[in-house]
Amino acid sequence: MRMKYLSLCAALALVAACSSTPEKKAEVATGGTATTTTTPPAPKPTGPVPGSKEDFVVNVGDRVFFGYDKFDLTPEATATLDKQAAWLKKYGQVTITIEGHADERGTREYNLALGERRANAVKNYLTATGVDLARVQVISYGKERPAVLGSNEAAWAQNRRGVTVIN
């Protein structure tokens, strides 16, 4: 369990490093990436097993971020998605669920629709680069599952996200 926690921190630190608002790393909570905690323990010294969920999260980056009330992909986001697409081509047997999330500064139902737009923006990009549509599902959580606690712009920026979850 300890190892899992550490590798999760590593993943989140990486995520924070490539986002534009890396402050408050210490407050990063586990909810948005809870799926990584179900990963079987990785061998200790060698890092994530290639092709594993952990490998995807740590070495590729499982999420992209959006502007306030936006669902268009930034150059930073498409760079991450290019890496995701390459990984998904390499491991052609895995299927994915793309989660769309919103920050807390919108109304609940609008944010459900906005999250669905964001998840589909990610899906459309990945499938346009050749990922088989049949491997991809989307789900919107609106503002129900923030990744980061906090009522400030730094937290909101990390919560407006599309997360590619390896099933």
Next chain:
Amino acid sequence: MTTRQTLTALRRAIALAAVMIMAVAVQAKAELHLDITTGNVQPLPIAVTQFYGEAVGAQIANVVEADLERSGLFRPLDHRAFIQTPDQLANGLPRYGDWKVINAQALVSGTASVQPDGRLKVEFRLFDVLAQQQLTGLAYFTQPDGWRRIAHIIADAIYKRITGEDGYFDTRIVYIAESGPATARQKRLAIMDQDGENNLYLTDGRVLVLTPRFSPTAQEITYLSYFNNRPRVYIFNVDTGRQEVLGDFPGMTFAPRFSPDGNKVIMSLAQNGNTDIYLLDLRTRRQTRLTDNPAIDTAPSFSPDGSKITFESDRGGSQQIYTMNADGTNVQRITFGAGKYGTPVWSPRGDLIAFTRINGGRFSIGVIRPDGSGERELSTGYLVEGPTWAPNGRVLMYFKEKPTGEGGRQRQVRLYSIDLTGRNERQMLTPTDASDPAWSPLIP
């Protein structure tokens, strides 16, 4: 007791009889009346005495008194000032001078007695102290566990007799009970009386549930459930506890509301990044698409006569409120102020639409006429959202969230009610954090 047993018991208690008590036939001209349509209402001083007889009589009077007080329209007087006792009132006429001297304008007396068949008989009388006359008097019979409902029904009768408007005390609230950290929030369907009593959880929190709404009979609730990670609109039968997915849609369905006749549900379908509004006929199961636009069209709400629908859409570039005919024709935008407008809810009286507005980093609850005129703000805060109307269209409930503090202090979200005048904001007492309230109609 399971949810089902409790609710069935509650419903059995509804089988009560109301009997008019002989009232003074003569109607005085200068009759006690409170006009609640004006902006600034002075609460009416009222003496609610303990109901004479069974011990439950005192509890009944307390519930009546609390209902009237919470409305903001009545100011119950301190019992310690009362001169005439409940037994004197039960066995004779009010001594009006005794009530006038403590500035009571209205007086409520009553009795509670157990009948030979085990039922509880509750009788109340409402008097106009200055005109020295009885305004109304009713007797009710109920199973003993129905006393609380009887108290709410009596409070409604008093409210109606004095304001001329229907009351809203014999009603329930369905809402989402919240617990746990924001990043792994547990949400449960919950139901309670409008005064926060008889709180019951209808789901166990394993599945994320959101946005419940009552059917017109309050026997069914439609809501969004993430059962099996497939967010879809469901119906929950309050009597049987049965849950059923609504319709067969290819994507996420959400934002459900019943039609006023209870035969249809309108909701949103999100598919391939586009959200439109659909109508589902509960009898034929036929699905009809009402909007067809690349924008987000959601949060629909029927007008009380069922002829129109208000909804929100960002088709104009930002989230705004629109109205349309119930068949999807004649779309009109009605909000044009700064910021964004969402969650429109048509008043049961038909005269207003309540909404959430987001402007300059603040949220507010407001009302606007269906033609887009007369916009007013009622409450504002870091996050206030999701208004729902009391059945008489005079009171709104919504949820208010306080921001997460520095150092990760837990955010707090609670239910509040407010008068249509923007006065008398009250927090609802819920056992846990609470959001997404929906007010029932008056219980049939």
